[in-house]
Amino acid sequence: MKIGKKSVLKFIVPGFAGLCAFSIIAIVAVLILVLLINGLPDISWKFLTSAPEQGMTSGGIFPAIIGTFFLVLLMSIIGVPVGTITALYLSEYVYQGSTVVKVIRFAVNTLAGIPSIVYGLFGLGFFVQFIGLGMDKILYGNAIVKWGQPNILWASLTMAVLTLPVVIVSVEEAIRTVPRELREASLALGATRWETILKIVLPGCSTGIMTGAILAISRGAGEVAPILFTGAAYFLPHLPSSFSDQFMNLGYHIYIMSTQSPDVDATRGIQYATTLVLLLLTFSFNIAAVMVRSKMRKKLV
């Protein structure tokens, strides 16, 4: 009896575990297939390069693509250097195990765990209300509200803070792949610490910085919650031309089209196509990051 039970379990346990793993693969496959089948027919060159028409019931998603592009561009210009410098300081300048390292690392971990909607609140409370309105008060004496309203600059800054942990973690990982001997040799030859970082460490971890930037961009392109009230617009007839303009965003466009638009069913095709475009975008970024990273790991071995 006991033996029989065991021989059954021998197949059941791995079988069940395998089923769980398989179900993850299956659901991902279904997700991608559904989006591909329903989205592909509506994607065309015109769809990608024209603006929404007739109250967003037809036309393309060009402004949303451009808005997303500028958002992630600004975000990475701000976030990537800060993240890289933090990682450099943590691993090159201070003792591992010192209080400074512990405190900053704790801060980074906490940042990574905060829900994205709280970042949105932060962006609204700090950037828009505090800094923006403060700038208006100083520059224009409260005569006009230029900066004290949601815009692309505040949204990018919010997103930069959100993606900071991503950059820090991957740059730190890359710094660890730079051999210690190289640094010691550089120092022994009389280079100062900063010269060593500039000439030895930074070139050695450039792939890591790139991975971090790509992952951050992929995350930033997909997140919607932080920009809900820091700059994303429902519909804009023109493209953003200055930092104080609002912008359209792919993810926000999907949300708006599928839940808030007057005739949701009529625009199903556009919704699927927009979702597919966003998915392909984040997808290609992720794959690029994986490829760059595997190159880096090969170098390590």
Added chain:
Amino acid sequence: MRDELQLNTELVKDSRGIESPLSSNQIALPVKNRGDGNIIIEKKTFRPVEFIIERFLQIISFFSLACIILIFTFVFREAASIFFAKEDVMEESVEPSETYGEEALGEQIPVENIVMKEEVQKTSIIRSISGAKWVPVSRHPQFGILPLLLGSINVALLAILIAAPISIFASLYTTTFAPKPVKEIVKPVVEILAGFPSVVIGFFALIIIASLVQIIFGLQYRLNAFVGAIALSLAIIPVIFTISEDALNAVPRSYIEASLALGAQKWETALFVVLPSAIPGIFAAVLLGIGRAVGETMIVLMATGNAALATLNPFSPVRTMAATIGAEMAEVVFGDIHYSVLFFIGVVLFIISFLLNLTAETVVRKLVMRRYS
């Protein structure tokens, strides 16, 4: 020359023990031998450029710490007006009494009244927050966050009940049972899933999952907590899978070999040796999964129906805390009570996720240290 070099290294060692020379400030201690037997150690040359660069890097690297403090300060600041009397409102009501001059005496009673009204309003806000109804836009708005809290718990709990077993067993499969080619497929697929923007999962739930669930269970409402939970589980499966896989991989090889040597079968080893040894890591994975589930906005916003009902019924439409902020913040008047209450919900979310992360980290560290030390 040789003497000098030897002295040099000795001094370096003496001054700082046997740490790695890399992070020291005294890498190259210049030693001068005067020839009369006295050795003078020159102080490290002060390099202004190096100094400025180091300080600059230091300041920037404290940026993330500053962000945490700023996030807490500013989210809390906007929420704080619920608890503290609004000064500007009182100032406005005092001002007219000055302009009226002689009538100021007669004006004082209304001013007190206004202050009292403020007090009443303040206590009523706090009472209303702890209430059981969320009706923010009406003549008598009520801001009870209980339904929202229950909504968040409802969806997050369901999501974790779906996601945790699947991802834990899947990670057990890839670490112990799976042949290498299968492993090579599962891991990238999970990474792909992790890269899915939440709005894409939300859209999928809104259109496909909702219809399926409605047909299978014959439900009245298309969007409900269960649909949201299924979608949410897609977002947290990668989180739990990755961390619990790391934990399972960290189980010492010797445990497995000992178990196999004692005659245990592969499944027995996996279930009774590998899995229990990795419990702290798996626990942390589940905690972080809960944190993600509570904080996730777009998926629940799109898939749970957003009706603020105080219920734990899985098939009822619910409204979570995060979704409430996402849905209502854009339409609210700045500085309004509603605005402050939404920020207050943000503070609650911040604290919940902070505590979950903290517990996950400390629990793991403690348990792991006890186990392997």
